[in-house]
Amino acid sequence: MTFExxxxxxxxxxxxxxxxxxxFGSHQRELSLKAHEGRLEEVKQAQRGGIGLRLVENGRxxxxxxxxxxxxxxxxxxxxxxQNAALQSETGGFLPKGHALGHQDTLGEGLSAxxxxxxxxxxxxxxxxxxxxxxxQVMFAGYTEREVAVHLGSTEGASGTYRAGLAGLMGSMVMxxxxxxKQGWGAxxxxxxxxxxxxxxxxTLLERTGRLxxxxxxxxxxYTAYLEPRAFAHLLLAFWSLWSGKAVLEGKSRLAxxxxxxxxxxxxxxxxDPTFPQGLVRRPFDAEGTPARRTVLVEAGVLRNYxxxxxxxxxLGVANTGHAARDYRGxxxxxxxxxxxxxxxxxTFETGxxxxxxxxxxxxxxxxxxxxxxxxxxxxxEDGEIRHPVENFAISGNFLELLExxxxxxxxLEWTFMGVAVGTPVVAVADLSFAxx
Amino acid sequence: xxxxxxVSKLLTTAHQYGADFAxxxxxxxxxxxxxxxNREVKEAxxxxxxxxxxxxxxxxxxxxxxxxxxxxxxxxxxxxxxARLKGEKGRVDARGAGGLDFRKQxxxxxxxxxxxxxxxxxxxxxERLLEAEAAARxxxxxxxxxxxxxxxxxxxxxxxxEGAWVEDRRVRTRLVVVAIAEDxxxxxxxxxxxxxxxxxxxxxxxxxxEVGRRAGMQALTNLRARPAPAGTxxxxxxxxxxxxxxxxxxxxLLETTSVAKKASVLSDKLGEPVASPVVTYIDDGTLAHGxxxxxxxxxxxxxxxxxxxxxxxxxxxxVDRLGSLKTGYRPTGSGRRQDYTFAPTSRxxxxxxxxxxxxxxxxxEGIEFGLYAADMGGGQVRPGSGExxxxxxxxxxxxxxxxxxxxxxxxxxxxxxxxxxxIVAVSDDLANAPGMCGSLSGSIPVEVGQPHLLVSELVVGGxx
Numbered sequence: 001m002t003f004e005x006x007x008x009x010x011x012x013x014x015x016x017x018x019x020x021x022x023x024f025g026s027h028q029r030e031l032s033l034k035a036h037e038g039r040l041e042e043v044k045q046a047q048r049g050g051i052g053l054r055l056v057e058n059g060r061x062x063x064x065x066x067x068x069x070x071x072x073x074x075x076x077x078x079x080x081x082x083q084n085a086a087l088q089s090e091t092g093g094f095l096p097k098g099h100a101l102g103h104q105d106t107l108g109e110g111l112s113a114x115x116x117x118x119x120x121x122x123x124x125x126x127x128x129x130x131x132x133x134x135x136x137q138v139m140f141a142g143y144t145e146r147e148v149a150v151h152l153g154s155t156e157g158a159s160g161t162y163r164a165g166l167a168g169l170m171g172s173m174v175m176x177x178x179x180x181x182k183q184g185w186g187a188x189x190x191x192x193x194x195x196x197x198x199x200x201x202x203x204t205l206l207e208r209t210g211r212l213x214x215x216x217x218x219x220x221x222x223y224t225a226y227l228e229p230r231a232f233a234h235l236l237l238a239f240w241s242l243w244s245g246k247a248v249l250e251g252k253s254r255l256a257x258x259x260x261x262x263x264x265x266x267x268x269x270x271x272x273d274p275t276f277p278q279g280l281v282r283r284p285f286d287a288e289g290t291p292a293r294r295t296v297l298v299e300a301g302v303l304r305n306y307x308x309x310x311x312x313x314x315x316l317g318v319a320n321t322g323h324a325a326r327d328y329r330g331x332x333x334x335x336x337x338x339x340x341x342x343x344x345x346x347x348t349f350e351t352g353x354x355x356x357x358x359x360x361x362x363x364x365x366x367x368x369x370x371x372x373x374x375x376x377x378x379x380x381x382e383d384g385e386i387r388h389p390v391e392n393f394a395i396s397g398n399f400l401e402l403l404e405x406x407x408x409x410x411x412x413l414e415w416t417f418m419g420v421a422v423g424t425p426v427v428a429v430a431d432l433s434f435a436x437x
Numbered sequence: 438x439x440x441x442x443x444v445s446k447l448l449t450t451a452h453q454y455g456a457d458f459a460x461x462x463x464x465x466x467x468x469x470x471x472x473x474x475n476r477e478v479k480e481a482x483x484x485x486x487x488x489x490x491x492x493x494x495x496x497x498x499x500x501x502x503x504x505x506x507x508x509x510x511x512x513x514x515x516x517x518x519x520a521r522l523k524g525e526k527g528r529v530d531a532r533g534a535g536g537l538d539f540r541k542q543x544x545x546x547x548x549x550x551x552x553x554x555x556x557x558x559x560x561x562x563x564e565r566l567l568e569a570e571a572a573a574r575x576x577x578x579x580x581x582x583x584x585x586x587x588x589x590x591x592x593x594x595x596x597x598x599e600g601a602w603v604e605d606r607r608v609r610t611r612l613v614v615v616a617i618a619e620d621x622x623x624x625x626x627x628x629x630x631x632x633x634x635x636x637x638x639x640x641x642x643x644x645x646x647e648v649g650r651r652a653g654m655q656a657l658t659n660l661r662a663r664p665a666p667a668g669t670x671x672x673x674x675x676x677x678x679x680x681x682x683x684x685x686x687x688x689x690l691l692e693t694t695s696v697a698k699k700a701s702v703l704s705d706k707l708g709e710p711v712a713s714p715v716v717t718y719i720d721d722g723t724l725a726h727g728x729x730x731x732x733x734x735x736x737x738x739x740x741x742x743x744x745x746x747x748x749x750x751x752x753x754x755x756v757d758r759l760g761s762l763k764t765g766y767r768p769t770g771s772g773r774r775q776d777y778t779f780a781p782t783s784r785x786x787x788x789x790x791x792x793x794x795x796x797x798x799x800x801x802e803g804i805e806f807g808l809y810a811a812d813m814g815g816g817q818v819r820p821g822s823g824e825x826x827x828x829x830x831x832x833x834x835x836x837x838x839x840x841x842x843x844x845x846x847x848x849x850x851x852x853x854x855x856x857x858x859x860i861v862a863v864s865d866d867l868a869n870a871p872g873m874c875g876s877l878s879g880s881i882p883v884e885v886g887q888p889h890l891l892v893s894e895l896v897v898g899g900x901x
Contacts, residue, residue: 063482065482362815375825
């Protein structure tokens, strides 16, 4: 069956069973081209899709999904979802009232370049990386594109589809100078293939990694941290769930009960905007069909909103910000799309550490307590001048305390994409703990 | 899942385009996930994943495609499109037009579940989670408890142009308990998460009440803990999940995926001393019911026990088919992938440091000031530079040879090759624990393990 046929089949079955049902389908296409020593080493092209069900019966919610769209598998999923709903002791679950959302295309001709052009981009990127004599090995370098089509339908009237996509250059290589070794990685993403520039991406990656060669240990202490966009983006990606209405409801966010209060330095304004014109990712509506719009999370240091879906909004008694998120293989949650730290007046380097990247975020950051302790790389800066790179150290603290200590925000946005797109300038934080030699 | 005639047709098509090797991977995967928070079912999810991956080698160049439209027409089209990306039609299959004569191999059931997905009803599962939750509430400070049950039942078929036909079934079950302790100063977490290649009999090996209690006690310990100190000091690393440090610092550096490109700091070092002589490091895919075990790897090669390092000397890498082709090293049954959406690469299975003969207590003797990393979170490594990090989930200060007050928020950082030289003593209490490992071919189940051991000095990232 096609998605549309499966959707119709499931909604008809749900009506016969007198249950509420939401059908969320997505179909993803992927092309990836990896170059190695001037040849295409790995080519991957793929398609994957499936249907996720959210079923409500007697106010209880159950989930199921299937990638096999034959009637027996669709029936199996429907039955599993009913059994799963029956397990819930909690009632009050519901599906939001929906409406027709039409078909929207945010991708257009963005990925329509011929395959040969994409192959050339991958090869050119890798060749540019190898031009630097300090590069020992290129671990991987290549081009990737992803395109997704989302289909939504519900017994409550929601119906719509959209199409979105991204193209990117990604690479990682090892650089050597004397006995010093650094493995760098980098990625540039864009909504359109022709915006990518293999020369520029390679140049940035080489520059970012090369400047870390010859790093010295850092003495343990408390210093001003100048968090480069990619480092700050990784922290935000680790801690965005502090703003999740679902986490707030479940007692897993330290921002619970703090709407309207100051939680960060006045220099900090944080927004999520799925409609941001320069944003990497665009979506016209969320996973429940709520139209997308800009949401201010922190305004000059004051907590203004959580990210919500219909359930979190109702239970918290706040407006629905339209941040319902799900993959067909998962359950309904909330998630940001384009997180943006609004640019500030700029950062002047004085004395401290420019943190170029943080590592180990999945293990060293605890979004419930807000605490983090992360391996980092960077540069020692003194009296406004970069003196030498530093290594083998960790930064630690509490993310909310870090936000309070933000002393300056840079003037230019830089984008990082890891499922969620984050646009942030350099962020300067006073008095951060650095553990080193 | 697919008929041999169709698989044969796909592989032959690839040959006709000049592919040196072709492989078809098919899986049908049922999953269940149940999440309970404070006695309420928050999420109950069931799923069916169904898809195929086709991989072709042209020399050491690889093309891969995956799809979950498994109709004959689509699979043939996918294979043709893929083959056309690299080759030109015309080569005659040496085995003629009669199709491949597959050598069928079926798993013997070494890791077969006693209580598979179909056994017991969902209520039974919920009751076990509620038992774990009740036991996690060890003190009034435990304000929230979240329990999860994950069940996987994956059927796999791998067939290739060399005539291999392997069917394997992997059933895995994992229970995860996270306890949150809270007081006026803030919130801290504790967790425990046993998992096996087995069915619901997991609950017999790991009674839910014990798992819950461990998570609760850890949260309470962390609530009472002070921030960890910062600096370089001796560290005793606890057994079981403590092994994650060597998974990061050592294991990833021994995978041919980076070794073949000479992008690992341990490339070209077979036969050389690379670790302290007290270190023997083993990767064993055959451990009965091990979380990272399977009878065959995802390339259809039987898994095995591979001694990687023996008394400090490098004995073997972890080798997949492509890695073997590039390096000439013997394949070790280490080709693994998350699912059909990934081509396999060389990966760890159940990887652990073999027991030594130092009594655990003796490791602490003579440490004036250090850290006891009793339980670990996850970590990460850059194989090209060997730089790694990992988080301590439960830690204590060692003062004058004694384990004293708890500390939290410690992150250990270093360079793998240096750290493994600094292991000065290994105790005799080997234990393993499950985890998920993310790398080029996705996120896969692995066990890590070790006895207690002493590292003479490590950078501890805490509060300066």
